[in-house]
Amino acid sequence: MSAFKILIVDDEELIVRLLSMSLRSDGYQTVTAFSGEQGLEVFKAESPDIVVTDIKMPGMDGLELLKRIKAIDSEKEVIIVTGHGDIDSTITALQYGASDFINKPVRDAALAIALERAKSKIAIRKKLEEYTTRLEIKIAEATEEIRRKSNFQRLLITSSNDAIVAFDSDWKVVVYNPEAARVFGDPAKDVRNKMNIDELYTPAIAKVFKNQVKDQKSQRNFPWKEQVIYTKDGRQIPVRYAGNVLFENNEFVGTVNFFQDLTEIKRLEKELVQSERLAAVGQTVSGLAHYVKNILIGLKGGSYIVDVGIQKNNTEKLKSGWETIKKNIKRIGDLTQDLLTYSKQREPEMEACSPHDIINELVELLKGFAASKNIILSKDLDKSVDQVMADPKTIHHALLNIINNAMDACVEDEDVSKKHEVKILTHIDKNNMICFEITDNGCGMDEDTRKKLFTPMFSSKGGKGTGLGLLVTGKLIEEHRGTIEIETSPGIGSIFRVRLPYEKVKPVDGN
Amino acid sequence: MSKKVLVVDDDPDVRSFVVTVLEENQYIPLIAQDGVEGLEKIEKEKPDLVILDVLMPRGSGIRLYHHLKTNDQFKKLPIIMFTGIALRSFLKSQKVLDEFKGAEVPKPDIYLEKPVDPEVLATAVRKKLG
Numbered sequence: 263m264s265a266f267k268i269l270i271v272d273d274e275e276l277i278v279r280l281l282s283m284s285l286r287s288d289g290y291q292t293v294t295a296f297s298g299e300q301g302l303e304v305f306k307a308e309s310p311d312i313v314v315t316d317i318k319m320p321g322m323d324g325l326e327l328l329k330r331i332k333a334i335d336s337e338k339e340v341i342i343v344t345g346h347g348d349i350d351s352t353i354t355a356l357q358y359g360a361s362d363f364i365n366k367p368v369r370d371a372a373l374a375i376a377l378e379r380a381k382s383k384i385a386i387r388k389k390l391e392e393y394t395t396r397l398e399i400k401i402a403e404a405t406e407e408i409r410r411k412s413n414f415q416r417l418l419i420t421s422s423n424d425a426i427v428a429f430d431s432d433w434k435v436v437v438y439n440p441e442a443a444r445v446f447g448d449p450a451k452d453v454r455n456k457m458n459i460d461e462l463y464t465p466a467i468a469k470v471f472k473n474q475v476k477d478q479k480s481q482r483n484f485p486w487k488e489q490v491i492y493t494k495d496g497r498q499i500p501v502r503y504a505g506n507v508l509f510e511n512n513e514f515v516g517t518v519n520f521f522q523d524l525t526e527i528k529r530l531e532k533e534l535v536q537s538e539r540l541a542a543v544g545q546t547v548s549g550l551a552h553y554v555k556n557i558l559i560g561l562k563g564g565s566y567i568v569d570v571g572i573q574k575n576n577t578e579k580l581k582s583g584w585e586t587i588k589k590n591i592k593r594i595g596d597l598t599q600d601l602l603t604y605s606k607q608r609e610p611e612m613e614a615c616s617p618h619d620i621i622n623e624l625v626e627l628l629k630g631f632a633a634s635k636n637i638i639l640s641k642d643l644d645k646s647v648d649q650v651m652a653d654p655k656t657i658h659h660a661l662l663n664i665i666n667n668a669m670d671a672c673v674e675d676e677d678v679s680k681k682h683e684v685k686i687l688t689h690i691d692k693n694n695m696i697c698f699e700i701t702d703n704g705c706g707m708d709e710d711t712r713k714k715l716f717t718p719m720f721s722s723k724g725g726k727g728t729g730l731g732l733l734v735t736g737k738l739i740e741e742h743r744g745t746i747e748i749e750t751s752p753g754i755g756s757i758f759r760v761r762l763p764y765e766k767v768k769p770v771d772g773n
Numbered sequence: 774m775s776k777k778v779l780v781v782d783d784d785p786d787v788r789s790f791v792v793t794v795l796e797e798n799q800y801i802p803l804i805a806q807d808g809v810e811g812l813e814k815i816e817k818e819k820p821d822l823v824i825l826d827v828l829m830p831r832g833s834g835i836r837l838y839h840h841l842k843t844n845d846q847f848k849k850l851p852i853i854m855f856t857g858i859a860l861r862s863f864l865k866s867q868k869v870l871d872e873f874k875g876a877e878v879p880k881p882d883i884y885l886e887k888p889v890d891p892e893v894l895a896t897a898v899r900k901k902l903g
Contacts, residue, residue, distance in 0.1 A: 552857070555857065555887070555888070556857060556887075558888050559786070559787065559857070559887045559888040560784075560786045560787075562790075562888045562890075563786050563787060563789070563790030563888070564786065564790070566790060566793065566794070566891050567789060567790060567793045570793050570797060579793065582789050583789075583793075586786045586789065586790075589786065590786070673830045674830050678809075
């Protein structure tokens, strides 16, 4: 810091010069004046840090100068030089705010002490000033921060898509955001700090939140609830709501509730259900139409051949056309049966039957077709399987469908070098279920096909499948308290496992 | 001399229907159950026209169509597509696009969607063979 500047004022020039010299040699900067008037002018011009002035001067005396200086800058350090015993002046000077006194004649030591005191006062004041300034800045910053934060929170609450309503400990509304006004229909000016919970909410909702405060468990964990609320202006709004109980230092200070308007979500959900239903119906109908069209192709073709046979009296044609017609009539019959089975709940008709007899029957029925397609149809049956209580129709239908699919998968297989085989296996598993396992080494299925297996009217066989086969099979097995499991790999083949409860036939008394 | 027409279809009902239509119109019918057998018959019997189903096991209908359309030897052999799917679906079917590997799928000379009246089929055949 640069040297202190001291103004020395005395009507005795010699004293001024001596003091000035002495202070300069102590490292101070000095300016001088020889009267009160001159002193004031120099003060104004030079703005010294400390003023040392004689009290008794002609014209403006030291006291007057002190007064004027203090009027300009009340914190300026002014040291008064007084004669001995001049108590009155000294008291007056003190009243005017002089900072120190030294007696005449001025001794260097006394002046030095007075100057040191003045300097440290200046230093303290400066520090205080700095501190005050810093404090002021800090307070300004903190205030701004608080303002910003509170503004942000206000914005947060105002702009929330949820309706937010908060109550103080007396259940008076203290927070009520625009969304709340929209949902409840009352403008904020009529609600905030005016209504209580019973005036704003329906009794049912008010009760829920009042109870929440009483119950420790729901204070901590309040699951979202759904309800339809009726607004004052007569609207019905489905809402989802939740709330929190507010505590400060373990003291109940209020509650905050959140409401979400579900109108749009409910509408979309409805739309989605509707469009999914339409899509499912569309898929079902188009799958069905496709299959029926195939039957129609057969019937038309067959009847044309019959016509030709009649015209030409050609028995061969008649036979072949009639076969085609009969085959397609059967397809309609099967389709109708499948549709009925699929659409109706059916209880299995349990009776004593032999699963192996059914399998043997099926193999007998299908071996001709298998041979024509170069497929080996084999079986490996567990001899311990006995007569069971089961619905033979379910077993027959399920196995026929799966074996047919297995053979179709062989026919469809790109790899003609394979020796195609469909194998039927039975065994009793550890859960006392009878397991039918149908394995083929045909084309297998990709993930997409695998997923759609039980979708109504989904067929991977073009128009040649109804898209009902596995669906009906799955349903029959389910009704029989059984399960169906599929393992498949594209190009390798598939395994279908059907498990049904293994209930041995109880020996009848007397037999 | 009567012209030879090959029917490639995996459905026996369809085969006997088309065969009857052909016989009634004084053509010589030949039959094949799938695309592979179809190609053998084409090479051996040299038919004047092929009536081809699209959806047959192992994708062989599409493959045969591709083979006939991209092979110089068979390019001129007229083909009547005779199938259960609409032409639009055929041209956009993923299997068909895959077979042609991005190249433009040539439109069949005549595309008939089943079921078809015998007269319509006969007319289509006559149109190609006279």
